[in-house]
Amino acid sequence: MNGAPQHHILSVLVENKFGVLTRIAGLFARRGFNIVSLAVSPTEDERFSRMTIVVDAESTPLEQVTKQLNKLIPVIKIVELPPGDAVERELMLVTVKATPEARSQITELAAIFEAKIDDVGFEAMTIQVAGPPSKLDAISDLLQPFGIVELQRTGRIALPKLSRRPARLRAVRGARVG
Amino acid sequence: MKLTGAQALIKSLEMEGTEVMFGLPGGAILPVYDPLIDSSIRHILVRHEQGAGHMAEGFAHATGRPGVAMVTSGPAATNVVTPLCDAYMDSIPLVMITGQVPYAVIGTDAFQECDTVGITMPVTKHNWLVTDPADIPRIVREAFHVATTGRPGPVLVDVPKDVANMEMEWYWPESVDLPGYKPNLKGHAKQIKDAARLMGEARRPVLYVGGGILKARAAEALRELAELTGFPVVTTLMARGAFPDDHELCLGMPGMHGNYTAITSMQQADLLVALGARFDDRVTGKVGAFAPNAKVVHVDVDPAELGKVRRPDVPIVGDCRLVIEEMVKAVRAEKARKDWPSIEEWMAQIRAWQERYPLVYEQLDDGPLKPQFCIDMLRDHTPDDTIVAAGVGQHQMWTSQRWKFNDPYTFVVSGGLGTMGFAVPAAIGAKVGRPDKMVWAIDGDGCFQMTAQELVTASAERIPIKVAILNNAYLGMVRQWQELFYEERYSEVYLSPDLPDYVKWAEAMGCIGMRCDTPEDVVPTIEKANEIDDRPVVIDFRTDYREKVYPMVPAGASNDDVILDPAHDIPGGRD
Numbered sequence: 001m002n003g004a005p006q007h008h009i010l011s012v013l014v015e016n017k018f019g020v021l022t023r024i025a026g027l028f029a030r031r032g033f034n035i036v037s038l039a040v041s042p043t044e045d046e047r048f049s050r051m052t053i054v055v056d057a058e059s060t061p062l063e064q065v066t067k068q069l070n071k072l073i074p075v076i077k078i079v080e081l082p083p084g085d086a087v088e089r090e091l092m093l094v095t096v097k098a099t100p101e102a103r104s105q106i107t108e109l110a111a112i113f114e115a116k117i118d119d120v121g122f123e124a125m126t127i128q129v130a131g132p133p134s135k136l137d138a139i140s141d142l143l144q145p146f147g148i149v150e151l152q153r154t155g156r157i158a159l160p161k162l163s164r165r166p167a168r169l170r171a172v173r174g175a176r177v178g
Numbered sequence: 179m180k181l182t183g184a185q186a187l188i189k190s191l192e193m194e195g196t197e198v199m200f201g202l203p204g205g206a207i208l209p210v211y212d213p214l215i216d217s218s219i220r221h222i223l224v225r226h227e228q229g230a231g232h233m234a235e236g237f238a239h240a241t242g243r244p245g246v247a248m249v250t251s252g253p254a255a256t257n258v259v260t261p262l263c264d265a266y267m268d269s270i271p272l273v274m275i276t277g278q279v280p281y282a283v284i285g286t287d288a289f290q291e292c293d294t295v296g297i298t299m300p301v302t303k304h305n306w307l308v309t310d311p312a313d314i315p316r317i318v319r320e321a322f323h324v325a326t327t328g329r330p331g332p333v334l335v336d337v338p339k340d341v342a343n344m345e346m347e348w349y350w351p352e353s354v355d356l357p358g359y360k361p362n363l364k365g366h367a368k369q370i371k372d373a374a375r376l377m378g379e380a381r382r383p384v385l386y387v388g389g390g391i392l393k394a395r396a397a398e399a400l401r402e403l404a405e406l407t408g409f410p411v412v413t414t415l416m417a418r419g420a421f422p423d424d425h426e427l428c429l430g431m432p433g434m435h436g437n438y439t440a441i442t443s444m445q446q447a448d449l450l451v452a453l454g455a456r457f458d459d460r461v462t463g464k465v466g467a468f469a470p471n472a473k474v475v476h477v478d479v480d481p482a483e484l485g486k487v488r489r490p491d492v493p494i495v496g497d498c499r500l501v502i503e504e505m506v507k508a509v510r511a512e513k514a515r516k517d518w519p520s521i522e523e524w525m526a527q528i529r530a531w532q533e534r535y536p537l538v539y540e541q542l543d544d545g546p547l548k549p550q551f552c553i554d555m556l557r558d559h560t561p562d563d564t565i566v567a568a569g570v571g572q573h574q575m576w577t578s579q580r581w582k583f584n585d586p587y588t589f590v591v592s593g594g595l596g597t598m599g600f601a602v603p604a605a606i607g608a609k610v611g612r613p614d615k616m617v618w619a620i621d622g623d624g625c626f627q628m629t630a631q632e633l634v635t636a637s638a639e640r641i642p643i644k645v646a647i648l649n650n651a652y653l654g655m656v657r658q659w660q661e662l663f664y665e666e667r668y669s670e671v672y673l674s675p676d677l678p679d680y681v682k683w684a685e686a687m688g689c690i691g692m693r694c695d696t697p698e699d700v701v702p703t704i705e706k707a708n709e710i711d712d713r714p715v716v717i718d719f720r721t722d723y724r725e726k727v728y729p730m731v732p733a734g735a736s737n738d739d740v741i742l743d744p745a746h747d748i749p750g751g752r753d
Contacts, residue, residue: 015358019307023299030300067482073304073324076358 007036008062009081009088009158012051015074016042023072024051031068033060037155048076052157081158090156091128092136093118097147098125106146113139124149183311184209184342187275188217190318193350194273196246198222198237198610200230204250205290207277209342222610222639227254229603229632231261235270236607239590240565240615242395244271244325245607251277252290255336256297260597263301265332267594268416269393271325272332274302280340281309294336303331308338311346323354328361329480330393361479365496365504373451373475373492374508378516380449380473382524383409386432386461389416389593390454390478396499397421397586400453403502406509408521409451410528412440414461416593417454419583429528433461434731435575438535438740441729443528445737447472454478454498457487458594467736477501537579538745539725541697546722548697549573549648553580555700556618556646560708563588565617567605569625570596572654575727577620599628605643606636616644616708623649623673623680630683636714637688644707645689645716650723651675658726662741675720684716695720 014020021040028035036054043050055065066078081088098106103125110117110127113135119126129139133156140151181189187210191199198220203211214221224230227249234245249258255276265272279288295307304324306317314337321333377383385407391400397420404411404427411421412432421428432440444450450472455461462468465487476483476490477498484493494501512518541551553576566581567590568574574591583589590608592600605619626647636643653671660668684691690710694703694717707715728743 019295019299022296026299063485064482071303071480071482073356073359 006057007083008055008057008060009083009086009156010051010053010055010066010069011079011081011158012053012069012075013043013077014049014051015076016047016049017074020049020074021051023074024053024069027068027072028065031064033065037153039155039157041157052155054156079160081160085161086158087161088132088156088158089130090133090136091130091154092140092151093126093128094140094143094151095119095124095126095149096143097123097149099123102146106143109139109142115139179348180345181348182209182213182342183308183314183337183344183346185213186311186314186346186348187318187337187342188213188219189348190315190350191246192218193315194318194322195243199246199248200224200233200237200607201248201275202227202230202250202254204254204277206251206279206339207248207254207275207337207342208250209339210248210275210277210337222635224603224635225631226629227257228260228599229606229629229635231258231272231274232264232597232600232603232629233607233610233632234272234274235261235265235268235600236567236590236604237611238265238270238272238607239604240587240608241611242587243611244273244322246273246275248275249277250290251279251294252292255292255294259298259301260595262298262332262334264592264595264597264600266301266303268592269330269389270332271330273321273325274332274334276334276336277342278307278336278338281338282340284338294334298334301332302334303329305334305336307336308341311341311344314346315349316351319351320354320356323356324359328359328363329390329478362481362495363479363497363500365477365494365501367504369492369494370501370504370508373494373505374512376449376473376475376492377407377409377451377509378512378518380409381519381521382443382447383407383449383451383521384429384443384447384472385409385411386414386444386450386452386455387411387417387420388414388453388455389420390498391417391420392454392586394454394479394498394500396454396502399499399502399506401425403506403509406506408525410443410525412436412444413583414455414458414593415578415591418578418581418589418591419586422584423582424584429532431578433458434463434733435579435727435729436461437537437579438729438742439528439531441731441737441740442531444469444472450474452476452478452490453502456483462487463731463735463737467738469737535729535742535746537728538743540745543697545697547695547700547720549650549719549721549725550576550580551697552646552648552700552719552721553577553620556620556704557581559701559704560618561616563615565590565605565608565612565615567591567601567608567617567619569601569619569621570598571622571625572650572658572725572727573620573622573625573648575655576648579727598622598625601625602629602643602645603632605645606632606641609641609643619643619645621645621647622654623647623651623675624653626680627673627678631687633684633687633689633714633716640712641714642711643714644710645714647680647716647718648721649675649680649718650721650725652723654723655727657723661726662730663732680716680718684714687714689714689716691716691718693718693720
């Protein structure tokens, strides 16, 4: 689950109507495409929502995904965000075993990753980490030896990097093939 | 002007030019059937909702206008899933209206409730659940727009009963505003030029023509392109009639049961110009071995078809008619610029194949009646512009192989989904759309039993279609596969020639029923049927069950491995 290029990130602008998520999820299922993660939220314009869909590049032909998605009427625009060229963020909550002796080590670790301690119990604590997927991977690896009780990640959201060079947005609208 | 949702729905259908709709009322759609009484729309009451869907498809096939059907909620909605899927696979414009339980009780498992929008999502181009009567004109407008533009297809509008009863202020939207739906119709000029350049280099070219030509009304443009280039044309099952069979450049149907020349010319081509075709597995056989040396120009209005199965060298997104018209200009320019290589040698090779491997069968005077002979006689003893509908199976393949389709929109067929039972209701729909034409359904006995009850509809509504059942007492195509690929272990394929008694059944449904079991009776029986114009006719042709469809490329095999009729191995053949 890191930003390595075996994943494609699609930023999909859709009409904010009921059933749109079903249409998109259904399309992925029946065409045999695999979703790695999915985040949906309203945009600055309330008529639209943005879905950030991460798909597995190996099992899924990106061109077919975008072309089929484009055929859905509520899909307005699809942009592929090249993993290196996008600001990607994800949020993770992780509950880790924390005996009183281990607590300070974990707190130290959390400080290095600018993570927040959200909850503390007698035997465990819950940490909140936000950042690029690689950072979340790293801290969960380091927490592993303490014993992870529960872990949840939001799925990533992403926006194109504001480049000082000309825009590097790669629009992959199927209609532009011809 | 205040209207109820139901009144607004009927008025919207009228505004869209609906003249006829096929349907069957029920609880949830009751409010909409009331204003229908005062409407100019002709409603044809079917006997099963599946029939309404296929009739609407047949209507659309024959006229090019969207077919409209209306049924109630729950079981009625699930009964139209098959025609919706059929229309989706074959890109047929279809507008389906379904009733729904009141919006207020949706989600409570109410009587005859089902999630129609959810169930039909994968088999429609788009669908709508109406939640506010004020949305009805806009949604109907959008529904017709989506169904008929770009790559056509079925749409569904689900109307809850309470929404139909509520009042709204009538309006008619001037335009459609769908920001996520803008089909690209005009082909890219540079790509078209590239295509013309490839065409000017080809020595073994084939125009591979699919149903998109018919959807785009591009038959004339295609003919101009074919005659300008002199390239031979194969017409897929969905495109039969898009290019006249009696044209010297027409090679007929390719694919699993295509003729040897059509299959082999594609295999050995150095250029395939695919026009409104989608490289279906029934055409390509084993994809990896399909037309291995061919460059591909692929024209389709649906960008997702380009590169889905075969990566084209020149992809062109656009409406087939507009693109071919531009292609003709580009070819003219290319021809003026340089000399085109001769394709004489290629055409000579094609002629040699045609001569060596014709479609064969043998009808003995005193032998069992051959299905191919029945089709040949029907072809030769009906008007040239007769519309033919077929079911799915052996009879369908023989019809496509043997009929001479010289006009577009004369073959009404279920291709992608392969829906048994399609022929009778589709023929009824076609006849409703084109009452001036003779309409024959050529059906199998297995298919006929699936939807025959719609002949009651045809009798009641005075829709005089004609049905030829090629009754071989078997699920013939399945039997053929069991014979060839399962060591003649016949499993559940025998149907009996006499059960049901097709003549009595036809008569019980208000039709004329006839039986024919000898070769000499075939023509007189057909001529008798042709004279009947006030009610449907059903002919029970008792045909030879041993007859198989050849040529055949087994499923998953390469198109290089065509199984020919065994008669080709006998010196002199059997024909």
